Amino acid sequence: xxxxxxxxxxxxxxxxxxAIGVVTRRNVxxxxxxxxxxxxxxxxxxxxxxxxxxxxxxxxxxxxxxxDAAAEAAVGLGIVIAFFRNRETVLxxxxxxxxx
Amino acid sequence: MTPTGYFLGHLWLIPLFPLAxxxxxxxxxxxxxNSVVTVFCVxxxxxxxxxxxxxxxQLLSAGPENRVAQQILFxxxxxxxxxxxxxxxxxxxxxxxxxxxxxxxxxVLVVTGVGFLIHIYSIGYMGHEGGYYRFFxxxxxxxxxxxxxxxxxxxxxxxxxxxxxxxxxxxxxxxYFLRKSASDAGKKAFIVNRIGDAGFILGILLTAVTFGTxxxxxxxxxDVAANSGILQALNGxxxxxxxxxxxxxxxxxxxxxxxxxTGKSAQIPLYVWLxxxxxxxxxxxxxxxxxxxxxAGVYMVVRMNAIYQLAPQAMDVVAVxxxxxxxxxxxxxxxxxxxxxxxxxxxxxQLGYMFLALGAxxxxxxxxxxxxxxxxxxxxxxxxxxxxxxMSGEQDIQKMGGLWNRIPVTARTFFVAALAIAGIPPLAGFxxxxxxxxxxxxxxxxxxxxxxxxxxxxxxxxxxxxxxxFFGYSRADDHAQKHIHExxxxxxxxLMILAGLSVVGGWIGWPASLGGSNRFxxxxxxxxxxxxxxxLAKAVPQSSPREYLLMVASIAIAVAGIWLAYEFxxxxxxxxxxxxxKMKGFYRxxxxxxxVDEIYDALFVNRTKDLGTLLGRFDAKVIDGVxxxxxxxxxxxxxxxxxxxxxxxxxxxxxxxxxxTQLMSFPIRxxxxxxxxxxxxxxxxxxxxxxxxxxxxxxxxxxxxx
Numbered sequence: 001x002x003x004x005x006x007x008x009x010x011x012x013x014x015x016x017x018x019a020i021g022v023v024t025r026r027n028v029x030x031x032x033x034x035x036x037x038x039x040x041x042x043x044x045x046x047x048x049x050x051x052x053x054x055x056x057x058x059x060x061x062x063x064x065x066x067x068d069a070a071a072e073a074a075v076g077l078g079i080v081i082a083f084f085r086n087r088e089t090v091l092x093x094x095x096x097x098x099x100x
Numbered sequence: 101m102t103p104t105g106y107f108l109g110h111l112w113l114i115p116l117f118p119l120a121x122x123x124x125x126x127x128x129x130x131x132x133x134n135s136v137v138t139v140f141c142v143x144x145x146x147x148x149x150x151x152x153x154x155x156x157x158q159l160l161s162a163g164p165e166n167r168v169a170q171q172i173l174f175x176x177x178x179x180x181x182x183x184x185x186x187x188x189x190x191x192x193x194x195x196x197x198x199x200x201x202x203x204x205x206x207x208v209l210v211v212t213g214v215g216f217l218i219h220i221y222s223i224g225y226m227g228h229e230g231g232y233y234r235f236f237x238x239x240x241x242x243x244x245x246x247x248x249x250x251x252x253x254x255x256x257x258x259x260x261x262x263x264x265x266x267x268x269x270x271x272x273x274x275x276y277f278l279r280k281s282a283s284d285a286g287k288k289a290f291i292v293n294r295i296g297d298a299g300f301i302l303g304i305l306l307t308a309v310t311f312g313t314x315x316x317x318x319x320x321x322x323d324v325a326a327n328s329g330i331l332q333a334l335n336g337x338x339x340x341x342x343x344x345x346x347x348x349x350x351x352x353x354x355x356x357x358x359x360x361x362t363g364k365s366a367q368i369p370l371y372v373w374l375x376x377x378x379x380x381x382x383x384x385x386x387x388x389x390x391x392x393x394x395x396a397g398v399y400m401v402v403r404m405n406a407i408y409q410l411a412p413q414a415m416d417v418v419a420v421x422x423x424x425x426x427x428x429x430x431x432x433x434x435x436x437x438x439x440x441x442x443x444x445x446x447x448x449x450q451l452g453y454m455f456l457a458l459g460a461x462x463x464x465x466x467x468x469x470x471x472x473x474x475x476x477x478x479x480x481x482x483x484x485x486x487x488x489x490x491m492s493g494e495q496d497i498q499k500m501g502g503l504w505n506r507i508p509v510t511a512r513t514f515f516v517a518a519l520a521i522a523g524i525p526p527l528a529g530f531x532x533x534x535x536x537x538x539x540x541x542x543x544x545x546x547x548x549x550x551x552x553x554x555x556x557x558x559x560x561x562x563x564x565x566x567x568x569x570f571f572g573y574s575r576a577d578d579h580a581q582k583h584i585h586e587x588x589x590x591x592x593x594x595l596m597i598l599a600g601l602s603v604v605g606g607w608i609g610w611p612a613s614l615g616g617s618n619r620f621x622x623x624x625x626x627x628x629x630x631x632x633x634x635x636l637a638k639a640v641p642q643s644s645p646r647e648y649l650l651m652v653a654s655i656a657i658a659v660a661g662i663w664l665a666y667e668f669x670x671x672x673x674x675x676x677x678x679x680x681x682k683m684k685g686f687y688r689x690x691x692x693x694x695x696v697d698e699i700y701d702a703l704f705v706n707r708t709k710d711l712g713t714l715l716g717r718f719d720a721k722v723i724d725g726v727x728x729x730x731x732x733x734x735x736x737x738x739x740x741x742x743x744x745x746x747x748x749x750x751x752x753x754x755x756x757x758x759x760x761t762q763l764m765s766f767p768i769r770x771x772x773x774x775x776x777x778x779x780x781x782x783x784x785x786x787x788x789x790x791x792x793x794x795x796x797x798x799x800x801x802x803x804x805x806x
Contacts, residue, residue: 022780031776092776099774 007048014041026091028083032076039069102320103162107154108169111198111251114151114208117144118243125237134232141236142219145243149212156205164626170253170320172197177256182312185349186342190312199253199316203627206467207250207399210474214391215243217594221482222383224590225489235275235381242268246392250399255304255314258400262300262364265393266293272388273380285376292373296363300400303356307407310349311337316403331629334406345410354407354414357400358421365397366448367455368425372697374448378440382485385440390447390481391474398454398470402463406629409461419459419543423550426452428694430557434564435680435690438495439484442565446521447477449554453536456551462539463628464621468609469536472528475605476520479598483514486587486595487569492580497565502574506584509592511570513599518566520602522559523658528606530655535611538650548650555654559661564676567669613647 014037021034043062050058084090121144129137159167172195182192200208219239226235245264252258266289274286308314311333318329337343343350361367366374377389388394401408401418408415426449433445450473457466488495490507504511520527523534533555541548574581586592608623610616668676680687689695771782791798 019780019784023777023784026777028776031780095776096774099772 001051004048004052007044011041011044011048014038014044026093028080028090028092028095029077031092032073032080035076036069036073039065102166103159103169105155105158105161107151108158108200109171110151111155111169111171111200112173114148114155114198114212115244115247115251117148117151118240118247120144122237122240122244125233125240129233129237132233134227137233137236138223141240142216142223144240145212145216145219148243148247149209149216152208152212155200156209159200159202159205164622167626168199168201168317168320170197170199170317172253172321182308184312185309188312192308192312194254194256194314196257197253197315198251199320200251201317201319201627202624203399203402203467204250206471206624208247210471211243211246211250211392214474214478214598215246215387217597218383218387218391218478218482221386221485221591221594222381224588225383225485226381227588229381231275235272238268238271238275239384239387242272242388242393246396249396253315253317255307255316258403259297259300259304262360262396262400263297265388265396266290266297266364269293269377269388269393272384273377275380275384279379282379285373285379289373289377292370293363296360296370299356299359299363300361303353303360306349306353306356310353330404331406334410334629338410343410346412347410350407351411351414354404354411355417357404357407358414358418361397361401361455362421363397364400365394365451365455366425367397367421367452368428371425371429371448372700375441375444375693378438378444382440382481382488385444386478386481386485389444390477394447394451395454395470395474398451398458398466401455401458402467402627405458405463405627408458409629415459415461417459418455419540419547422452422455422457422459423540423547423554424452425449426456427550427554427557428452430554430561431690432693433561434557435687437498439487439497439500439565439569440481440495442497442561443477443480443484446480446558446561449558450477450521453533453551453554456540456547457536460536460539460543460547462536464624465532465535465539467624468606468620469532472520472532472602472605475528475598476517476602479513479517479595479602480521482591482595482598483510483517486510486591487514489587489591490584491576492583494576494580497568499575499577499580500569501572501576502570503584504570507586509586509595513592513595514570515566516599517602518562520606522562522662523555523654524662525655526603526607528602528604531606531609531611534651534654535609537654538647541646541650552654552657556657556661559658560665563662563665564669567665571670572673611647613644613651 018034018037018041021037022031025031025034043065046058046062046065050056050062080090083095087094089095121140124140125132125137132140155169159169174196175193176196177194179191179193181189184190219236222235222239226232229235242265245261245268247261249258249261249265252261270286270290273289274283276282277286304314307330311330313328313330313333315329317331319331321328334343363370374389374394378385380389408418429445429448429452433442433449436442436445450469454466454469454473457463457469486507487500487503487510490503490510491500494500516527520529523530525531537548537551537555540551576584607616609618609620611618668679692698773779
């Protein structure tokens, strides 16, 4: 098995790519995709530690997160479609009603 | 044995017919054509007349002592206990019942008979007027009220009729209600009558507490207590020595009732409404203000003659009031120029004669004059109406003249009536007036002298009217000249019938001294109270020579009056003006009717108005000003206060809270950008800070993992 640090490095890389995507991109769909990257980074961590300690709970948790990600994508895309119908845009910087 | 028969058993139908048609007219009359109105309204009075004739005939079939029919339809006011003035509790009751005795026979025949003729006359007279149905509706309502008045078996029901005729009088005087003078005259009549009615009501109440009943008599009733009539109660009280002739309570009752009579029958001091009442249509003046309603007071006094005979002081008051009214009104009639006004004052004067008769104790003579007066005065008014009709509405006799052959029937019947009222034998007025004057002389020669002078004045002013209207040259303008025409037959036939009655109507009272038997007085005898103890009942047996002398004297003064009028207005055309110019002040006073209206205005009307103004000012200042406006101001002040509280305290607190929150949140709230990515950035920064803070532990974790 590769040392745990490699796995964590991969997870960290994926997380940073996702986080930068979430912060910098304007298109909400792309942001959602970036969130998927973050979740997968978490999944890699969970699976890696599960393997390291020989505890299956981490892998089970990863499966839950995959399911959750699917559900989140469905709900998120539904919201984006509903929003598009109202405002004819999917750009997040135009979604700024809830502010001071 | 009391008389019976269909008509006597259905007395209540007599007033019911006019009531039914009156209700019909006043409810749906507007939609009915004039012909239907005529058939119903005149027909119903005709049917009433027929029923009255039937009832009287059946009554006459009984002997003189039994001529009374009374029937109680129902107990109108629920009987209750009442404390009579003698301390006893009595069962007081007011019926809705009808009484027909010789007195009401005369009245009911006069009312329905003369009323029927006047209704027929009205077909022609009112034919071209608006409100035809309204006129007949009111007239029929009047007939109902008047018949209720004369047929009532108790004082309260009589009062219902009394008020009813007053109401109809008001409605009919103000028939042309668009004319202010007419509606004013209606109000005047109504208000003046109210004053009299107040006396009448008090009289009824005093009668009720004194005798415990207001039913006139219990005769004709089978199954009632003996004392249930005033007459019976009075006899009982007399025989029990509880009351005596001249008792103050009897005098008071008599005087109070007489106050009512002065209002309704236009005696001093309440006569002022009658001349103004001439604003109504002429048939109304004939029916209500000459033949029937104004005689209600006379009828009422005769109906209560038992009390009057026991109250000599009241009788004196009645006699003096009557005779003063007679000469006072006659003097005003001398100078009036309005044909109807002359007749109005003449009516007041003749009513004064009737009261003179009553006051002299000659009740039968009063009723006799009432009847003959109804004939000839109705005829005079209807004739005047016919003249006015011919003259296109002109009422000023100075603008008439020369009508004798232009309207022959009217002129000749009018002439007959004038002879009758002047007292020329053998016309009706002679017998009745002569009897009154004879009885007045027995009472006191001074009464006779005044009445005698009045008779001369009557003859003078009536023939002044006749000569100015029908003789001489015509003084009408061209327009009126062209339209002079005799009235239609519906108007002239009643005139002719009444003229016939004015001639023969007096013959039923043909005095004994002229070979007659004075059947009229004998006929009324059962109605008259005859307690042998009273002073008045002890009539002085008249010595025939004096009676003839008085008769000759009254014929002489009547002829003298006519001759004077002839001299003044036929031969010496300007004599009247010369006399008037010589006695300028007196003439002026007569012409302005003794300024009585002005005096009443100054004494009563304006004082009442002042009181009204004062109360109005009190209303405006105190009630409206302090009360209503004050309350309003207080409410407004309170609401202003409350609004201020709301705005500055309640709302202010809320706004203060909001402001405070805004102020406190000043720097932090700018973090809430609303932009999704900035929130994400904050989260990342927070994560980074957390990681930096837990750096040590991170190493532990990573080391452990390795």
